[in-house]
Amino acid sequence: MDLIRTDCSDGRRCTVLGVPVHACRNPLAVALELHDRGGGQIVTLNAEMTMSACSQRALGAVIAHADLVIPDGAGVVWALARQGVRVRRTPGIELADALLRYAAGHHWRVALIGASPEVMDRLRQTLQTSMPGMDLVLAVHGYQEPETWSALQRQLQGIRPDLVLVALGVPRQELWIAEARRGCTGLWMGVGGSFDVWSGSKRRAPAWMARVNLEWLYRLVQEPARWRRMLVLPRFAWAVLRRGAR
Structure with a gap:
């Protein structure tokens, strides 16, 4: 399957398990364009939120109507790659930090x-x-x-x-x-x-753990009570594989 490469101008709308997500090379540029058009809601989508959106109608509706949904989790990036859409993971904390710094330099009200x-x-x-x-x-x-x-x-x-x-x-x-x-x-x-x-x-996970998609493990060590939430990850992977097989 040919890989689909995207840039900041197209904001291609894809879906993972029926939940929308935008594939764009520069999410910050897309967010700034969105601000110039009057603003909107930005959602950071990972595997856990995807599964929640599949089972919770209210959350699914909010994500469906969001103006920008970025692939925050490695699982979402992997699911998109199985569709031939190659994007880099965009951690929500990094996009939010970039927006704060832009806001500080451009007299935005925060x-x-x-x-x-x-x-x-x-x-x-x-x-x-x-x-x-x-x-x-x-x-x-x-x-x-x-x-x-x-x-x-x-x-x-x-x-x-x-x-x-x-x-x-x-x-x-x-x-x-x-x-x-x-x-x-x-x-x-x-x-x-x-x-x-x-x-x-x-503390956030070290950069090397982020590069190999192990931030979830670092957070689990910091907050052991999160282990129940981690059980959703294999269910997400299985759901993606099943949908691909169909």
Whole structure:
């Protein structure tokens, strides 16, 4: 099968187990183009989220309507390669970091939502030091009372940030973004545990482990309770192989 190579201008829309994902050579360029067109929701797709989207109708609908879905996990990249679509893995934490740095250099208004109060406090201080030009218009931890979230949505609609990063975990962050961004511009992206890493509360896997697609193992060693979540990986691989056989 001929390999399909893509560039930043086409944003080819593919599917893995029926879940959409965009194959593009430069996701950052595509995200910036999306911002120029008024913004939208960015989703970082891995094998675990793919399986969740197959079984959870609400999450599947959000991903189907997202404006940019990047291949965050090695399993998704592998599944695309089986279709003849060659793309590089784009870790969500790296795309989010690149967007933050672009925002700091281009006077974007940035909002951060999620993580614990302690992590958010450290993150504010870290960003003030590492990206002094950033216009951080809102930084709110994720341990809010239920009635607070609707007020937060209204606040974001008034602020109209250029970039909103949300760290509430999957699928909560994707579902909340889809609801909160209605009528708003800017880029909205779920970033999972990125705030913990940026604040220094947790460490990311060494670069060599990322190169050989073993970041999942490093996280498992850091958080042994994740082992149950890892059981989805062989189910994902088997589902991809079965679909390919059919």
